[in-house]
Amino acid sequence: MRQSQSFIPTLREIPADAEVKSHQLLLRAGFIRQSASGVYTFLPLGQRVLQKVEAIIREEMNRAGAIELLMPALQQAELWQESGRWYSYGPELMRLKDRHERDFALGPTHEEVITALVRDEVRTYKKLPLTLYQIQTKFRDEKRPRFGLLRGREFIMKDAYSFHTSKESLDDVYNKMYEAYSNIFRRCGLNFRAVIADSGAIGGKDTHEFMVLSEIGEDTIAYSDASDYAANIEMAPVVTTYEKSEELLRPLEKVHTPEQKTIEEVSAFLQVSKEKCIKSLLFKVDDRYVLVLVRGDHEANDVKVKNVFEASIVELASPEETKEVMRCSIGSLGPIGVDESVTVIADYAVQAIVNGVCGANEEGYHYVGVNPDRDFNVSQYTDLRFIQEGDPSPDGKGTIRFARGIEVGHVFKLGTRYSEAMNATYLDENGRIQTMIMGCYGIGVSRLLAAIAEQFGDENGLVWPAAVAPFHVHLILVNQKADEQRELAEEWYEKLGQAGFEVLYDDRPERPGVKFADSDLIGIPVRVTVGKRASEGIVEVKVRQTRESMEVHVNELVETVKRLLQSS
Ligand SMILES: O=C(C[C@@H]1CCCCN1)Cn1cnc2cc(Cl)c(F)cc2c1=O
Ligand SMILES: [Mg+2]
Numbered sequence: 001m002r003q004s005q006s007f008i009p010t011l012r013e014i015p016a017d018a019e020v021k022s023h024q025l026l027l028r029a030g031f032i033r034q035s036a037s038g039v040y041t042f043l044p045l046g047q048r049v050l051q052k053v054e055a056i057i058r059e060e061m062n063r064a065g066a067i068e069l070l071m072p073a074l075q076q077a078e079l080w081q082e083s084g085r086w087y088s089y090g091p092e093l094m095r096l097k098d099r100h101e102r103d104f105a106l107g108p109t110h111e112e113v114i115t116a117l118v119r120d121e122v123r124t125y126k127k128l129p130l131t132l133y134q135i136q137t138k139f140r141d142e143k144r145p146r147f148g149l150l151r152g153r154e155f156i157m158k159d160a161y162s163f164h165t166s167k168e169s170l171d172d173v174y175n176k177m178y179e180a181y182s183n184i185f186r187r188c189g190l191n192f193r194a195v196i197a198d199s200g201a202i203g204g205k206d207t208h209e210f211m212v213l214s215e216i217g218e219d220t221i222a223y224s225d226a227s228d229y230a231a232n233i234e235m236a237p238v239v240t241t242y243e244k245s246e247e248l249l250r251p252l253e254k255v256h257t258p259e260q261k262t263i264e265e266v267s268a269f270l271q272v273s274k275e276k277c278i279k280s281l282l283f284k285v286d287d288r289y290v291l292v293l294v295r296g297d298h299e300a301n302d303v304k305v306k307n308v309f310e311a312s313i314v315e316l317a318s319p320e321e322t323k324e325v326m327r328c329s330i331g332s333l334g335p336i337g338v339d340e341s342v343t344v345i346a347d348y349a350v351q352a353i354v355n356g357v358c359g360a361n362e363e364g365y366h367y368v369g370v371n372p373d374r375d376f377n378v379s380q381y382t383d384l385r386f387i388q389e390g391d392p393s394p395d396g397k398g399t400i401r402f403a404r405g406i407e408v409g410h411v412f413k414l415g416t417r418y419s420e421a422m423n424a425t426y427l428d429e430n431g432r433i434q435t436m437i438m439g440c441y442g443i444g445v446s447r448l449l450a451a452i453a454e455q456f457g458d459e460n461g462l463v464w465p466a467a468v469a470p471f472h473v474h475l476i477l478v479n480q481k482a483d484e485q486r487e488l489a490e491e492w493y494e495k496l497g498q499a500g501f502e503v504l505y506d507d508r509p510e511r512p513g514v515k516f517a518d519s520d521l522i523g524i525p526v527r528v529t530v531g532k533r534a535s536e537g538i539v540e541v542k543v544r545q546t547r548e549s550m551e552v553h554v555n556e557l558v559e560t561v562k563r564l565l566q567s568s
Contacts, residue, residue: 001471002493003506007044009033010518020216022453023148025462029521031470038145038153040446045522048470049449050156054135056187056467057158057443064180065173066131066160071113073137077103079112083421088312094139094153106139111418111440114161118436119424122163128426128436129169131177133160135445147216149450150406156445163419164437165428170413174206177441181210181409184443188452189465190408195221196231197410198303206413210443211405212451221405222387226398233402234303236387237394242352250355250369252336257366261331263296266366270357278350278358278370280333282317282326282342285309289317289325293335293346293378295353298385308345308382326361334359335376336367344376347384406451407444414438456545462523463545466565471504473561474524478512478531488537489530492554496528499558501565520544525568526561543568 008030018024026032031046042050058068077095080086085093086105094106107113114132122130138157145153160177164170178194185192190212197209209232211221222236223229231237260269267274277296282289283305290309294300306314322330325342335344335358356370367375391400418424419436428434449468456463466472473496477489493505504524506515512531519527529540533551541560542549545568552560 001504003504004508006504008518008522009043010521018148020147020150020454021457022150022450025457025521025523026148026450026453029462029523031462032149034148036153038142038151040149040152040154042446045470046449049452049464049468050445052468052470053188053445053448053452054158057135057184057445060180060184060187061133061158061160063183064131064176066133066162066177068134069132070134070136071107071110071117073107073139075105075107075110075113077105079116079422080105083112083115083418085112092141092143094141107136108138108140109157109442110134110136110159111161111414111438112422115418115422115424115438118161118163119419119422122424122436123426125165125426125428125434129162129164129173131160131162131173133158133441147450149446150216150454151218152446155447158443158445160441162439162441163424164439165426165434167437170437170439174411174413174439177411177439178208181411181441181443185210185212185408187467188448189467190452190455192408193221193223193230193403193405195223195405196235198232198235198307208411209405209407210409210411212408212455213403214406214451214454215404216454217404217406219405219407221403222400223403224393224395224398225401227393227395229393229395229397231394233386234301236400238348238383238385238387238391239394239396240349240391242349244352245354247354249371249374252367252369252371252375254360254362254365255368256364258364260364260366261329266357267296270366270368272357272368276353276356278334278353278356280335280359282322282330282333283314284317284321285314286311289321289342291326291333291335291338291342291344292384293344293350293358294385295347295349296357298347298349298388300347300384301386304382304384305345308380308384328359328361328363332359332361332363332365334361334367334370335378336370337361338376344378345380345382345384346372346378348381349385350378351381406447406454408448408451409441409443411441412439414440457523460517461521464523464525465545466525466568469525470502470522471524472501472526472565473503474519474522474527475503475505476512476515476519476527476529477505477507478515478529480507480509482534485530485532485534488534488539488554492528492530492539492557496558496561499561501561526564528557528561 010030011028032040135158162173194208220233222233260266274296281292424436527542
């Protein structure tokens with residue numbers, strides 16, 4: 001493509017509201033433009049990278065035996081009412097009415113649509129297993145869209161769904177997808193980890209997230225420093241055991257702790273270590289209240305709370321709800337004298353506390369000399385806290401360290417969550433009606449583009465691995481007034497194209513400095529500069545990622561470019 005006839009609006013300055021590198025660079029290099037909050041236009045270069053990423057995804061999906069189709073974004077509410085999710089999702093689900101006042105959703109995902117399709121079209125075990133996928137626009141009305149394509153409200157996802165007659169068949173496809181995902185992210189040049197993840201509200205066990213390691217990742221990965229164990233921190237089980245100290249039990253005593261609310265304040269005021277304080281948090285779990293107890297130096301893990309009750313929605317009770325239910329404010333909550341309508345559960349660490357401290361459920365008062373089992377009961381002790389750095393790794397090897405990651409893929413064993421609710425059944429070999437077993441597998445395609453930009457971008461601009469670059473070669477004509485330069489550039493624009501390379505030719509009447517700055521911004525892997533030594537047939541070749549540059553005679557140009565592209 002000739003740059004003088006393309007549409008690549010680069011920017012000199014860093015856009016004010018872009019906080020992370022990939023967002024800044026994709027805007028500055030003319031790859032995307034924001035249309036609305038969390039809604040983007042992919043400009044020509046952005047669209048070309050999308051197509052490269054999608055081509056890799058299609059190759060690996062097809063190789064794994066998945067079959068591509070395309071489902072509608074408009075989803076009628078009746079399907080979501082059948083699955084029950086019409087009522088369980090909140091403002092994140094974008095809803096609208098058609099001209100006949102009928103309810104629709106703009107699809108955030110497609111379990112309902114695909115299950116309805118397969119239940120109507122597949123009636124016999126002979127047609128299973130079946131794995132279908134699409135690459136399609138999704139809509140999720142995020143409360144806080146941020147970081148450009150990393151968290152948008154309209155984005156592109158590859159979502160696949162598999163249907164099986166047995167768990168073994170699901171396991172087989174799950175493993176094939178796991179393998180395909182590893183190939184996809186490796187071919188995109190990404191440094192990723194597959195981590196054990198929480199299956200979220202969609203139920204079903206066994207789920208992995210594929211995380212690209214990045215300091216700006218929203219997810220925290222807990223990984224072992226001595227094995228390949230890695231889990232989303234939401235899911236990482238805590239295997240620490242706690243010794244009860246031998247000290248004598250002291251009497252329970254209520255003490256006045258005016259204005260002392262947080263664990264830090266209370267432990268300092270009472271001169272008691274945080275390990276002996278009980279942190280009590282009131283959660284709303286679906287439609288009931290649960291008081292969660294963790295040790296003062298630990299954090300309650302809301303996903304573990306959710307999984308205890310297999311709930312859809314878990315959130316901290318508001319200050320008003322807390323006052324109403326516990327008749328005191330958040331800073332004075334405790335497990336002693338709790339209304340029986342409130343379920344009390346505690347992390348294992350709490351059970352080992354001796355002569356501890358907890359809120360008295362009375363404004364400005366706490367208890368000291370608190371001993372679990374003697375002074376309060378809980379409905380269950382279980383693993384409720386976030387794992388911490390330094391904790392033993394759940395696989396027994398080494399200790400846990402943290403890393404941050406961007407989730408780019410997520411694979412689930414769904415089981416019969418949707419096929420049950422929507423009656424997707426088939427006749428087995430004995431003519432008996434059975435419910436299909438399902439799996440689902442997602443990749444954030446537009447998010448992947450930003451994750452690649454995040455991982456490879458440097459202070460001068462984007463850096464694209466050859467496999468996903470918008471073009472292979474950026475051909476720069478230094479001085480279009482110099483005949484020998486222009487002629488050599490024109491000749492090699494044709495020849496490099498004939499050699500099979502995708503060439504972006506900067507033939508614009510711009511100063512060289514502008515051309516080189518734009519070329520660094522756009523990040524095409526190999527730059528060929530036609531300048532002063534054109535009359536000798538010498539051009540400069542530069543590798544964007546390593547900045548390595550060399551002078552090459554045009555007779556060796558094709559071989560040189562081929563070699564350089566293979567290694568970038
Ligand atoms: O999407 C999934 C699971 C898998 C991921 C891979 C591809 C198939 N789906 C989970 N999820 C996430 N956010 C959602 C947001 C809304 Cl508003 C919703 F209504 C539903 C969902 C929802 O179900
Ligand atoms: Mg996920």
